Amino acid sequence: MTSRRKVLLGGVGALALGAGGLAGRRWYLSREPEARPAIDGQGRVLWSNWAGNAHSYPAKRVAPASEADLITAMGGPKPIRPVGSGHSFTALVPTEGTLLSLDRLSGLVGHDPEKLTATVRAGTKLSALGPALAAIGQEMPNLPDINKQTLAGGLATGTHGTGKGVKALHGEVTAMRLVLPSGEVAECSRDARPELFHAARVGLGAFGVISEVTLQNRPLSRVKKIVTLVDTEQMLRDWPALAQRHRNAEFLVLPFTGKSALITHDTTDEPVRPRGADQDVETLMALKNLRDLFEFTPALRRRAAQAAMADIPPEVAIDEGWKLLSNERPVRFKEMEYHVPIAEQVGALREIIARIERDAPGVFFPIEARIIAPDDAWLSPFYERECGSIAVHAWYREDHDWMFELAEPVLRETGGRPHWGKLHSLGAAELKALYPMFAEAQAVRRSADPAGRMLNPFVKKIFG
């Protein structure tokens, strides 16, 4: 006869096996991706993007230190693909031809203290541009979340920050110098070659390579950054008013917790209070641990998260904007982001949260919401439209197919336009329907690069 003790022991054994099995499953799903050969059979060195999901073995690598060198470099094996910091998650950069790094085209060229403009070499990293502009009493009106991108890479992909009435980086460009695939140097602005200016300002590195950019800046200011944990439901209700009230506002929905982190920046005269040690990594890893423990028990996951997050005081820092608006992001990830009409943002976000919490219990990265003002660059995702952005993320080690299955259909249904540097599945036909000036931009591109020297397969898919 089976004793109660045997049944209990059997039950405990089954539970232990089950728990062990789940832990093993999670370990397998979150393992470090298999490393690609550092050097291929032809002796070419691996190039990979920051996230590690796009790669190639370029035949040639060049890093021109002057515009003259850049002109020479344009004669290299094709496709010629410029690379900034490799922060795009799409295959914009991979090339078997020439990988053209802008690292040596860096630094301030000059500035106009009256007009508050500065001309900058296009390969300048945002982390270096902040202090360089601060030294001349200027700042960019806005900055993106990460400070590692080059200016050219940020412009080429429509990189943006957040804030009611605040444009993306390219919205403040007043002039550019481009080296076209033919080697011709083109200066463009609203007055000079305006069609090239409008088409190539957000140009995906497909019109030529930018060597210099003139930016409309503003006087250096001090901002107060506050990070507050709030209930997600309240956050979604208050968002339109909060976005209006703050110079820069964004929020991160922490899925499966019922909580969100609201981040605001406002101009202030209060004394400097430098940002403390980074807490984002610790928070992220805590969310991962919660996922690992309670992936299949969402009620427990929510309860544990709410208990852990109770009574966390707001985080406050006061400093120059360039020190607070952008961040180190030491944990690598992959991302999809779409820019939807502002009126659709909260509805789409609600649907995506619901889908993730119903069908994707493995997700632990926050979902990010921002707001961006309209501009007039033809390939800008914000072309003549105020947008709310929605971004979903996955740890670099983990699967991201769910983004295409769960999030992208919702984002597309709203008429959303994808961030050019982030994951999306669209090609020329779909993009043409989203961008009123797409055909005009295609025509300018064909005229600038008739032989298609700057087209890799991904860029070809975009431009058709």
Place this chain on the structure above:
Amino acid sequence: MTPLEEGRLMRLLFVLSVLALAACGEAPPKPLTAEQSAALSPADPRLAQLYAGSCKACHTVADSLAPLTGDRTLWDPRWALGEEALLAAAIQGKGGMPAGGQCFECTPDDLKALIKFMAGREGGK
């Protein structure tokens, strides 16, 4: 061994270990601050430019979680893995470290030299 003899032996071992360290001329490594780390630069001008344009952005910032340049307390365990293993990790990326260390013009020899510098081993230390 009596407790007295044991005490003498321990003192002798301690003195010998101090003498051994002194003979090697190498004091145990001390951690660096981010400011001390940021003040370091490779002696070779070309390498210094590569370093300033890529590695430095993370390897002198504590929040990046990358080991601080020149901090042997962080680098010595990594150095023990061998130069080839470190080079492979630099080219392929590992953990928070992106592939190529975001130095897209660096050759494998450049990366080797940069690793050596950041590990506090420049000049054959």
